Amino acid sequence: MRRGAVLGLVLSLAGAVAEAQLTDRIKINGYASVEFEKQTGDEGQGDPNGSFDADGVDLVINALLTDRLRFGTDLTWEHGPATEDGRGNVAVEYAFMEYFVRDWLKLRAGKMFVPFGLYNEIHTAKPLFVSVKEPFSTDKVDKLGSPVRFFPRWGAGLAALGSGQLAGRDWDYTLQLSNGESDSVNPFEEDDNGAKAIAARLRFHPLRGLAIGLSGYHDEASPEDVEGRVTQASWSAHASWEGTHAGVEGMYVWGKLDPVGSARLPRQGLFVMVWGKFDRVRPYFRYEHHDPDTDLDDDDATLILGGLNVRIDEGFYFKAELDRTTSGPLNSEIEGIAFNEFKASLAIGF
Amino acid sequence: MKRFAGVCVLGLLAAGQPLGAAGESGVAVVVNAANAVNELSSDEVARLFLKKVRTWPDGRMAAPVDQSTTSSVRAQFGKEILRLSLGQQKEYWLAQTLSGRELPPRALEGDAAVLDFVGTQSGAIAYVSTKVELPPTVKALKVVAP
Numbered sequence: 001m002r003r004g005a006v007l008g009l010v011l012s013l014a015g016a017v018a019e020a021q022l023t024d025r026i027k028i029n030g031y032a033s034v035e036f037e038k039q040t041g042d043e044g045q046g047d048p049n050g051s052f053d054a055d056g057v058d059l060v061i062n063a064l065l066t067d068r069l070r071f072g073t074d075l076t077w078e079h080g081p082a083t084e085d086g087r088g089n090v091a092v093e094y095a096f097m098e099y100f101v102r103d104w105l106k107l108r109a110g111k112m113f114v115p116f117g118l119y120n121e122i123h124t125a126k127p128l129f130v131s132v133k134e135p136f137s138t139d140k141v142d143k144l145g146s147p148v149r150f151f152p153r154w155g156a157g158l159a160a161l162g163s164g165q166l167a168g169r170d171w172d173y174t175l176q177l178s179n180g181e182s183d184s185v186n187p188f189e190e191d192d193n194g195a196k197a198i199a200a201r202l203r204f205h206p207l208r209g210l211a212i213g214l215s216g217y218h219d220e221a222s223p224e225d226v227e228g229r230v231t232q233a234s235w236s237a238h239a240s241w242e243g244t245h246a247g248v249e250g251m252y253v254w255g256k257l258d259p260v261g262s263a264r265l266p267r268q269g270l271f272v273m274v275w276g277k278f279d280r281v282r283p284y285f286r287y288e289h290h291d292p293d294t295d296l297d298d299d300d301a302t303l304i305l306g307g308l309n310v311r312i313d314e315g316f317y318f319k320a321e322l323d324r325t326t327s328g329p330l331n332s333e334i335e336g337i338a339f340n341e342f343k344a345s346l347a348i349g350f
Numbered sequence: 351m352k353r354f355a356g357v358c359v360l361g362l363l364a365a366g367q368p369l370g371a372a373g374e375s376g377v378a379v380v381v382n383a384a385n386a387v388n389e390l391s392s393d394e395v396a397r398l399f400l401k402k403v404r405t406w407p408d409g410r411m412a413a414p415v416d417q418s419t420t421s422s423v424r425a426q427f428g429k430e431i432l433r434l435s436l437g438q439q440k441e442y443w444l445a446q447t448l449s450g451r452e453l454p455p456r457a458l459e460g461d462a463a464v465l466d467f468v469g470t471q472s473g474a475i476a477y478v479s480t481k482v483e484l485p486p487t488v489k490a491l492k493v494v495a496p
């Protein structure tokens with residue numbers, strides 16, 4: 001009887017220790033967002049019906065295997081997946097193993113976000129940004145008339161990243177080698193040609209709250225409908241600053257699609273966003289401009305939006321904004337038909 | 351002789367001077383007694399706790415330890431060393447975690463649990479109230495202005 005009680009106590013303590021070790025080593029975080037969009041007129045590329053969107057649910061799981069070794073993954077369920085009805089999608093946003101060598105050198109392998117600009121590595125994590133959506137003019141240019149984005153959202157391969165100080169100021173970098181994008185094969189499993197995609201970003205923090213950076217992306221794709229390869233190259237300069245009562249960020253991207261034997265497609269995009277910070281409320285304004293072909297007139301698209309971001313509770317935000325999209329008549333997506341949209345969202349992160 | 355954390359405390363002072371000299375804030379930065387480091391600037395301490403730096407000068411991994419988010423010591427440490435409110439600390443770590451960059455330091459409840467951990471981990475760095483008595487396995491760091 002006494003022996004049984006002792007054994008029970010030992011097992012109980014062992015369980016508690018194991019649980020403590022597990023919670024020390026396994027971290028679970030996540031985020032979710034629900035959106036509503038309505039176009040205010042009948043014409044345009046928006047949603048005239050006004051629709052709720054169970055935008056996404058993400059679980060972010062980290063396993064700290066040793067002090068230097070980490071496995072991290074972000075698993076997403078977007079737009080209310082119901083596989084038997086073929087609705088929504090389930091995806092691995094990232095899943096990588098990371099080995100810490102030095103502060104200036106961490107090595108990653110797996111599927112990762114492409115390190116480009118201000119938004120790509122948080123583009124699904126809606127609680128982290130002020131507006132409802134990320135800027136289309138730099139990060140979703142297919143919505144504004146470009147045939148493909150300046151850079152793919154993900155890459156499967158290897159990365160080196162790190163940080164340090166120069167003259168007492170922080171810097172950080174990420175260098176990524178991946179298969180690149182492909183429309184003929186699964187680029188997270190195989191490459192459609194021998195050329196690897198290279199993405200890199202360097203940031204410097206000259207003042208507290210201020211970051212300036214440069215990003216680049218280069219790949220050669222082999223689309224099924226194009227003879228030979230298409231070189232995709234994009235470059236970006238970006239900056240962000242956030243103080244006690246205000247913030248501002250901006251990004252300029254320029255690049256080209258260069259098919260072998262055909263004319264190259266030069267293009268550019270930029271955005272500038274400002275916001276105020278008044279306790280729980282952040283009013284914001286953003287100007288976006290995208291030129292899908294700089295050699296062609298009357299195809300530019302412009303997006304202007306303003307809204308309010310309200311922190312309801314810790315990690316819980318309500319956003320509401322009004323967007324106005326215009327373009328020249330030759331823009332392949334907007335077709336010169338201006339339209340307004342009301343957008344709102346609830347976003348939570350933990 | 352009793353060793354109190356208050357021998358090296360945080361406060362505002364001129365560059366290069368121990369922070370404790372100008373006024374006591376009630377928070378002491380502590381490390382394992384075997385740690386060769388005896389002095390850091392407040393910026394260096396902040397970089398360790400924000401995981402902008404993850405190693406000590408000799409290459410060993412640093413193990414920063416926070417107190418719970420309800421702790422007044424944590425609020426004070428955040429204000430004086432990190433220069434971030436509790437809300438700003440949470441936002442910082444939410445952004446770091448969700449973007450896959452870094453995870454926040456482990457958080458322990460109370461000075462006693464923090465001192466127990468620091469006393470057994472050679473790379474640990476933490477903060478406690480200056481009123482607490484330090485065990486022989488833990489020492490207070492001199493924290494100077496950057």
